[in-house]
Amino acid sequence: MKIGIIGAGAAGLTAALDFSSKGHRVVIYEAAPFIGGQASTVTVGGAPLERGYHHLFTNDQAILDLMEDIGVGDAMKWYPSRVGTYTSGKVYKTTTALDLLRLGAIPLLERIKLGLFALRVGRIKDWRSLESDTADFWLREQLGGMAYEKVWAPLLRGKFGRFYDQIGMPWFWSKIQTRFASRKGIRGREMLGYPDGSFDTIFNRLTAVIQARGGEIHLSTPVENINVKDRTATGVIARHESGELVSEDFDIVLSTVPSFSFPDIVELPDCYKKRLLDVHYLAAIVVILELDRPLTSFYWMNIADHTIPFLGLIEHTNMLPKEWYQGNNVLYLTNYLDRSDPVYKMSQNEILDLYLPHLNKFNPEFDRSWIKAIHYNAVSAAQPIIPTNYSKAIPNHRTPIRKLYLANTTQIYPEDRGTNYSIRMGREIAEMIMDDEKENWRHWA
Numbered sequence: 077m078k079i080g081i082i083g084a085g086a087a088g089l090t091a092a093l094d095f096s097s098k099g100h101r102v103v104i105y106e107a108a109p110f111i112g113g114q115a116s117t118v119t120v121g122g123a124p125l126e127r128g129y130h131h132l133f134t135n136d137q138a139i140l141d142l143m144e145d146i147g148v149g150d151a152m153k154w155y156p157s158r159v160g161t162y163t164s165g166k167v168y169k170t171t172t173a174l175d176l177l178r179l180g181a182i183p184l185l186e187r188i189k190l191g192l193f194a195l196r197v198g199r200i201k202d203w204r205s206l207e208s209d210t211a212d213f214w215l216r217e218q219l220g221g222m223a224y225e226k227v228w229a230p231l232l233r234g235k236f237g238r239f240y241d242q243i244g245m246p247w248f249w250s251k252i253q254t255r256f257a258s259r260k261g262i263r264g265r266e267m268l269g270y271p272d273g274s275f276d277t278i279f280n281r282l283t284a285v286i287q288a289r290g291g292e293i294h295l296s297t298p299v300e301n302i303n304v305k306d307r308t309a310t311g312v313i314a315r316h317e318s319g320e321l322v323s324e325d326f327d328i329v330l331s332t333v334p335s336f337s338f339p340d341i342v343e344l345p346d347c348y349k350k351r352l353l354d355v356h357y358l359a360a361i362v363v364i365l366e367l368d369r370p371l372t373s374f375y376w377m378n379i380a381d382h383t384i385p386f387l388g389l390i391e392h393t394n395m396l397p398k399e400w401y402q403g404n405n406v407l408y409l410t411n412y413l414d415r416s417d418p419v420y421k422m423s424q425n426e427i428l429d430l431y432l433p434h435l436n437k438f439n440p441e442f443d444r445s446w447i448k449a450i451h452y453n454a455v456s457a458a459q460p461i462i463p464t465n466y467s468k469a470i471p472n473h474r475t476p477i478r479k480l481y482l483a484n485t486t487q488i489y490p491e492d493r494g495t496n497y498s499i500r501m502g503r504e505i506a507e508m509i510m511d512d513e514k515e516n517w518r519h520w521a
């Protein structure tokens with residue numbers, strides 16, 4: 077078969093790998109001038125670094141298996157992380173379960189309740205029993221008190237904004253499962269994974285293997301239209317870097333674009349289109365600062381305070397060696413927000429004026445003169461909002477157009493989106509498509 081793939085992120089590249097391993101010909105179109113999608117990198121301190129902070133958990137099995145398959149398994153290294161939580165005007169160490177028991181911002185009995193609550197959710201095996209409740213309902217009604225007010229309510233509002241009370245409980249359940257898997261015992265520190273050479277190590281090798289098998293990857297080549305004849309996809313029209321529109325025929329088209337932009341490139345029946353557009357996405361804006369010294373001693377800082385205009389501080393070089401970045405300290409300031417939010421449209425300087433005055437809350441000595449370089453990135457489809465009972469609302473990978481498939485982050489469930497799950501989805505959809513084609517041939521034979 078000749079398969080056209082739209083998007084060279086984790087899902088598109090992985091599907092292309094599996095198609096090409098079975099002898100199919102793949103052509104990938106990528107709108108951006110780089111591969112890797114949301115996990116792509118920029119050069120920071122002379123080395124590649126993800127535009128948005130990235131790490132892996134010990135139960136991210138699909139990506140670990142893929143790395144082995146393509147011969148870069150040895151590049152994955154594990155590091156202990158240090159976690160802090162800013163609440164009530166102070167930073168608390170929340171690295172281990174024992175630290176949580178010492179979290180002075182809430183009374184002792186409520187800390188114990190918080191730990192027992194996490195254990196209880198961690199023991200739930202079947203997420204389906206949680207599907208009809210929101211995470212906010214569970215946290216408010218079943219945990220409640222100061223643990224909800226001081227920690228969870230601000231974190232939920234910070235992450236999901238106006239959607240904070242609509243997120244299905246399976247999201248919280250999957251977060252707890254992942255965190256427990258990455259942490260050993262009450263004193264255990266969380267171990268997080270990061271590949272030597274950044275996530276580029278994985279995407280560059282995928283590219284090399286796909287190309288060695290005859291696959292093509294066209295960067296800066298957005299697909300503008302999917303050709304359809306008799307309700308069957310027949311190919312794509314893409315705009316090449318030169319500006320020229322080129323049409324190419326395919327036996328199968330696999331799209332990995334976000335749900336909100338899929339209807340822009342293909343005419344879809346109303347019921348499927350509604351399913352796609354019913355899922356909201358939050359965008360992310362991420363500022364990377366290269367500093368001449370560390371801001372804090374933590375890798376990950378949760379910010380449970382709505383007066384601070386960003387959700388998290390991720391100090392990359394508090395977990396990874398700063399020597400990789402010419403000795404600079406790398407700090408991400410991250411935020412999720414609606415694409416219609418005025419902050420999303422702000423210039424880099426406006427964002428800095430908004431954010432930087434708050435850094436003194438984490439280190440009173442912080443001064444703008446510590447900043448050696450600034451990188452600013454915006455991701456439009458960063459976080460799908462997954463509501464209650466979503467298993468009944470997920471858009472099908474098989475679209476109503478024959479030979480046209482969709483695989484994007486709104487179809488990952490019950491887990492939260494992540495590179496591991498896009499890789500798992502890329503593999504599953506490649507298998508699904510190859511099985512469907514075998515089935516079609518059987519009908520014809």
Ligand SMILES: Cc1cc2nc3c(=O)[nH]c(=O)nc-3n(C[C@H](O)[C@H](O)[C@H](O)COP(=O)(O)OP(=O)(O)OC[C@H]3O[C@@H](n4cnc5c(N)ncnc54)[C@H](O)[C@@H]3O)c2cc1C
Pocket residue numbers: 082083084085086087088105106107108111112113114115128129130131132297298299300332333334337341360362410455457458459483484485493494495496498
């Ligand atoms: C700030 C941030 C932090 C994150 N942190 C982590 C983390 O720590 N660990 C983790 O595992 N995951 C993390 N993730 C999530 C992870 O990066 C994504 O879930 C994953 O990379 C999505 O891969 P994908 O292939 O499904 O989609 P994408 O990466 O979005 O790929 C889709 C591709 O399609 C392309 N495209 C769109 N329209 C067209 C078109 N018309 N024509 C051609 N190409 C098109 C896009 O340019 C893009 O490259 C993070 C994400 C963000 C935003």
